[in-house]
Amino acid sequence: MKIFLKILQYCNWTGFLIITLSTIAIAWADNRNKLACNMTNTYKAIQTLHQAIKVNAINPLYYANLGLLYVRINAIDSALVQFQKAYVLNSNDAGFCFNLGLLYQLQKDNNKSLEFIERAKAMEEYNALFLVYLGLFYENYGNIEKAKSLYAEAISCDPSILDSSFYSELKQRDSLLTTNILDQSYRNLLYSNLPEDPIQLAHLGKILEVKGNILIADSILKRSICLLPNLN
Structure with missing residues (x-):
């Protein structure tokens, strides 16, 4: 019985440690995202956001912000990829849809452009x-x-x-x-x-x-x- 209680106590502490480390990691990633958005050096900002995504790959806002940074340096294909990832994670965000529409328009894909801007309008x-x-x-x-x-x-x-x-x-x-x-x-x-x-x-x-x-x-x-x- 004592051994069982020790195992249970160990599992509880392990679970607590995992949750704590996960919370710290997410906070660190959020901080990197905010830092990147305020950087004047776009290339450094892109690198910083990639670091955030490595730690927390399920936050759609990171991909959207990364997409905007790629737009700054006119890397439209890369920007489109990032907004597609953001959209997959949250297809109910009108802003993601709208930006996808604009990016498809820059790529001369008028059908896709219209589709996503119409989706954005349907949401808002x-x-x-x-x-x-x-x-x-x-x-x-x-x-x-x-x-x-x-x-x-x-x-x-x-x-x-x-x-x-x-x-x-x-x-x-x-x-x-x-x-x-x-x-x-x-x-x-x-x-x-x-x-x-x-x-x-x-x-x-x-x-x-x-x-x-x-x-x-x-x-x-x-x-x-x-x-x-x-x-x-």
């Missing part, structure tokens, strides 16, 4: 960045109506796009298209639950301001602030 339906990139994809391939719809949806979600270089360039390319997009964004918001939603009202005010309806825009923005005083 109101992500303006995803909507804009999908719009650009369709615009580049001649589907202007689809692009217009996506741009309008993006602006409805985040009217700050109207202050971006993307919108300025779009307006230079096709001023009539941007007018139609603004009109559609305006209609999108009118069909939403405007009276109770100060954020949506603020979005509508911004769109009306850009459309040139300054007085109405000002009235709507004031109304949104009254509903949510800390909005400004």
